[in-house]
Structure formats: structure tokens, C-alpha cells
Amino acid sequence: MPAILVKHAVKDYDSWKPYFDNHDSTRNEYGSQGYRLFRTAEDSNDLVMVFDWDTMEDAQKFLEESDLKDVMEDAGVIGEPEIYFLEEIESKLPEEPLA
Template sequence: MPYVLVRHKVEDYTRWQPVFDENTPLRQARGSKGGYVFRNIDNPSEVIVLLEWENLEKARHFMQSEELKAAMRRGGVAEQPDIYFLEEVTKPSV
């Protein structure tokens, strides 16, 4: 399954998080299987999201959607995010 890693800076994490959470049903409907949200310890305004997707086509479509762009504006994403489309190659046991 493909993954999408998004790295972006937010103006205020407490503003961003509820917008991200309220978009969970939309992500699920578009093919997201869930994932993780991380914050940079040294720079708490840097947020990294890693999401698993049903397929690459759905992932790419969602990442280019107007709904996502609007949510990023509402959540206070401060600059253009870095978006990476990934495939799992191996899962180390340790």
C-alpha cells in the first residue's frame, strides 16, 4: 500500500489539529487508511503527517483536491507543504 508523507509548518498547532481531525471522514471516504501525526521536538510548528492509502491514484487525487487546500488554509498552514508519495519496501523487526 502507498503512503503519503506531508511536512508543513503551521501557525498554531492548536488551531491546526481540530481542522485535521474534522477532515477524518473525508480522508477515509477518499481512501485513507489512517496513519500518524508527528511534531518536530525542536520546532513545534513543524508538523509531519504520514498516511496510508488504498492506492496511489486516490492518494494523489486527494493531495491535489480543493477540499484539502481549503482545510490547510483554515488550519493555518503557513507555507507550501512538502508532499512525498512513498511505498513500503521493508519493515525491520527491530
């Protein structure tokens, strides 16, 4: 499944998060299949997100055609995000969650 990895800093995570949550319906319209959200251990405002996408083409359309840039600016994203288009080649997950 295609994925997008996005890394960026925000002014304040608690202020940023509602914008992220409210943008979920737009991501879904463009083919998002879910996400994982991380913060770095060093800075709670330094975020990394991995989004699963239905197709790489739809992921590209989302980045180019949606209101993402405006939402990111309004939400307090600092600087230009790092964006990587990923194609999974292998995955190994535990059969049962580790206790």
C-alpha cells in the same frame, strides 16, 4: 501499502488540530487507511504526517480533488507543504511493544 509523507508548519498546533481531526472523514472517503502524526523536536508547530493509503491513485485524487487546500489555509498552515509519495519496500516492527 502506498503512503504520503507531508511536512508543513502551522501558526498554532492547538488551533490547527481540530481542522485536521474534522478532515478525517474526507481522507477516509478518498481511501486513507490511517496516519501517524509527528512534530519536530525543535518546534511544536513544525509537523510531519505519514498517511497510509489504499492506492496511490486515490492518494493523488485526494490531493488534487478534495477541499484539502482550503482546509489547510483555514487551519493556519504556513507556506507550501512538502509532499512525498512513498511505496513501502520493507518494514520491521517489534513483535511486542518495547517496555
